Amino acid sequence: MTSPPPDNMTSSPVNITSPPLNATSAPPLTTMSPPGNVTSPPANGTSVQPVITTGAPATTAAPSAESRIMLEFRLQQDFIPQLENKSSQEFQTLASKVVTSLNEVYRNIFGIIFLRALINSFSQGSVVVDAELLFNNATSVPGSSDVENALVNAPSNSSFSLPLNVSSVVATRVTTSTAAPISVPTMPVSSAASTAAPTMALTATGASTAAPTMAPTATAASTAPAVMTTVTTATNPASTDPPTSSEGTLGLQFSLDQTFTPDLAISSSTAFTTLAATVVEAINVIGNRLYGTSFVRSIVNSFQSGSVVVNMTLVFNNGNSVPSASTATSQFSTELSSSSLNVIPGSVSAQSTSSASSSPPRPTMGTLAVFSLTLLAVAQRLIEL
Structure with a gap:
């Protein structure tokens, strides 16, 4: 028979000579920036170079x-x-x-x-x-x-x-603190890095075949002023106000195992104020621990030699909240034995404020006048004899 062969016997498969449909399409995004092409020139000298940022893990800002x-x-x-x-x-x-x-x-x-x-x-x-x-x-x-x-x-x-x-x-x-900011020198930043990094985009005719350059990650120096920090106490210095008429008081005396210096006898000296602040801080901690909110504050009245004798006043909310002198002596003796004040064992003594001031009364003008008249009468009597 002379019938022609089937059509598909001599025709080539359509896709044998056809170029692949994706031959001119943009390569996958993940292959755009191979390490070897980091320095290859951009396709367009006037266009901003696309920037690919690496996926560095996010960091948590340090607490202020x-x-x-x-x-x-x-x-x-x-x-x-x-x-x-x-x-x-x-x-x-x-x-x-x-x-x-x-x-x-x-x-x-x-x-x-x-x-x-x-x-x-x-x-x-x-x-x-x-x-x-x-x-x-x-x-x-x-x-x-x-x-x-x-x-x-x-x-x-x-x-x-x-x-x-x-x-x-x-x-x-x-x-x-509000100290003046410290000037921080800035490093030069390239024009490519100083602008916002554009996202990778494909043109209508396909992506450029030039590999994009990697943007430098450490060239942009921070221009924010540095802040100087200082350590300050969160609370005001302990009050050393004299006790009011509604508050209760108790005297406290103990000796520190350290050398007495003459400036400790001067309440306005640096040595006095420094040691007084240390003593008050320690006594306030102990007082608060022993008596809670009933205890208000402590006051250093004086330092005396031998080694350093501390005379204090303990202030309480009212007279009813003041412990007995014997109880306070025992309690403070125990607490001060383990404190950082280097208290001499056996030197702790608490006294009620009524008995703490046991100095003899000072003579008044009336008593001096009576004494003078008595002397005159005695002298007159001796003359008559």
């Missing part, structure tokens, strides 16, 4: 200075030189133990507004702990007295295992 509380206290244990080295096993072990205890204490008290505790250093005497407490923000930071009291009361919980010297706890709020 205002959201921190500096915390210092002493542990009643022997100091070893290895604790000065942050990379030592001894430092790491003790730091972990202290952080765990602090986190438990302050999370129980302040809840979610408390973030975590940090250890800055350990120093000698016995072991002085320099730590920081981080809170959510500046408005969530509690008062320093609340922070101190929370740690002072922690040993009453059986789960608290630190050998804490409760009279050594000092909390300090960190605040920013």
Whole structure:
């Protein structure tokens, strides 16, 4: 038969000679920037170079200075030189133990507004702990007295295992100062990096075959002024106002094991004010722990030689809240024996204010006149004899 062969016997498959449909289409986005083409020139010299940013993990901003509380206290244990080295096993072990205890204490008290505790250093005497407490923000930071009291009361919980010297706890709020900003030199920024990085776009005719350059990531220096931070106390200095007529008072005397210097007898001297502030701070912590809100404040009246004799007045809410002199003597003797004031054992004595001022009465003008007349009468009588 002479019938022609089927049509598909001699015709080529359509897709054998046809170019692939995607031959001129843009390559996949993930292959646009191979490492080897980082320095290849752009296709259009006048166009802004597209920038591809790497997927660096997001970082959480460090807590601001205002959201921190500096915390210092002493542990009643022997100091070893290895604790000065942050990379030592001894430092790491003790730091972990202290952080765990602090986190438990302050999370129980302040809840979610408390973030975590940090250890800055350990120093000698016995072991002085320099730590920081981080809170959510500046408005969530509690008062320093609340922070101190929370740690002072922690040993009453059986789960608290630190050998804490409760009279050594000092909390300090960190605040920013208004000092002039520090000028920061800026590094030159290329024009390509100074503009907003355009997103990768495809033209209507297809993407450019030139590989885009990678934008430098570390050339844009921050021009924001630096802020200088200083450490200041979160609360005002302890009040040393004289007691009012409605408040109750109790005298307290004890001796410090340190050398007396003449300037300690001058209430306006630097030595007096410095030592008085240290003593008042320690006594206020003890008074608040012993008597709670009934205790108001303490006042240093004078320092005397032998070694350094401290004469104080303890102020209470009213006369009914004043403890007896014998009870206060026993309580303060116990508390001061473990304090940082180096009190000489057996030197603590409390006195009621009525008996504390037992000096003899000063003579008045009337008594002097009567005494003079008596002398004249005696002299006259002797003359007559």
